[in-house]
Amino acid sequence: MSESIQSTYGVAQDDGLLATKDLKKYFPVKGGILNRKVGDVKAVDGVSLAIEEGKTLGLVGESGCGKSTLGKTIMRLHDPTDGNIYFDGEDISDAGKSRMRKIRRNMQIIFQDPASSLNPRMSVAELIQEPMKTLTDWSKEERRDRTLELISEVGLQEGHLQRAPHEFSGGQQQRVAIARALSVNPKLIVADEPTSALDVSVQAKILNLLSDLQDTYDLTFLFISHDLSVIKHICDDVAVMYLGKLAEVASTEEIFDDPKHPYTKALMSAVPDASAESMTDRILLEGDVPSPENPPSGCRFHTRCQEYIGEICETDEPQFTEPSAGRYCSCHHYSGST
Incomplete structure (x- = not known):
């Protein structure tokens, strides 16, 4: 795993080209006769990550987990509710319009639907x-x-x-x-599902183009996708996101060869494979993704977790720990609490 990812969980937050520290983005929910605020949609709720210059970090998770909101918040298309965004060593969390105009020359975004x-x-x-x-x-x-x-x-x-x-x-x-x-x-490109609206026959050509351009211009990518085969093809490291929070961060090889978090295991088991053994090992998550307006207490994944271990999962929020060198997981199985 790249040194910059490791630094997010123990050293300086401004290592690497891009880093976030406890980044949050809430959207107010209004209701009642007076249309007053009655709650928040916690789309991004305390995310810390980092990307080394010239590398690609893949951000994966189910639809609605907050990954696109995270990308747009990093770009300051959404103003963060709390936390910090570091770009090229500078905290841009509350940079004004004039400053962001200069910064945006070095950070650009590719959206999911090119037509729109x-x-x-x-x-x-x-x-x-x-x-x-x-x-x-x-x-x-x-x-x-x-x-x-x-x-x-x-x-x-x-x-x-x-x-x-x-x-x-x-x-x-x-x-x-x-x-x-x-x-x-630019130095950084946020690619927000840039191939999901395209035919399968075209996707590989666009991915190869992005890879070639990265080599030519020494680009750094935050690559957002729900397609794990795409992530495996193009990314150096992977951050797995669930309901506004990170579940696991590791190198692409480690994520695919030995996932640690129960949610990551479920995602990996859903990758298409023609073997009969793979079909037998498929992990089916029960229930729907909870609402980010009212997320579960404790571990947010405990309501669907196939490795639920008891009350601690419902009451205590797991912290990021290092179950093996250079990788990080937010699960009580690795927190030392059990």
Whole structure:
């Protein structure tokens, strides 16, 4: 596991290119005649992680676990409710609009649905050049040269630049979105399920493109996905998220070869495998994911856990411990409490 991930749980929070410390994002719930606040949706509830420069951290979990909200909060598209976000050694948790404008040149995002993330009234050239106009002082010629360079690198042609997004397939639209994200030479890219809206035949091409671009530009990725085969293909480390909190953090190899947390084990068992033994070992989680507005006490996974060990799971929240060197798990099986 990378040194920066380890630092999140014992050393400095600002090691690596990106780190968060006890990051929270709550959304108010209003009700009643006066539409007053009656509660919070705890979408992200105390997440600490870090990514080493040039590496890819995969963030996985079921739909609704908070992983996309975490990515958008890191990008400051959502203001954090509490906690800290460190980017390149600087705490940007409460940075103002002027400061964030400068920071965003170094951190960009690729959204899940390229069709909805691209302005239909703009040409491809205008879409790619928009961040350059907003975030740099490059000349018109410099912006044009950068656009021509990028359109080639993402596998499109110069003749595509004057077309509108609706004239392209989903895979081509995502290539345009990738070119736009790269246009200002960022250090970090948050990729929020960038292949989930694409046909299976196109997904591998986009993943290979992202991998090639990472090597070319020494990019750092936070790669959000529910598709474990994608995570295994592209990520160096994996953080498993459940109901707003991290369950386990380890290298990709360790997560897939020897998952520790019961929730991680259930996710791994759901990875398609044609063998009869794999079908026998499938772990089926009972019940629905609890509401983030009213999460269970203690360990949030205890209501569905196949390794429930008693009252401690319901009353005490497990802390991150290190069951083996360089990996971390939030489970009472490894906390020394049992």
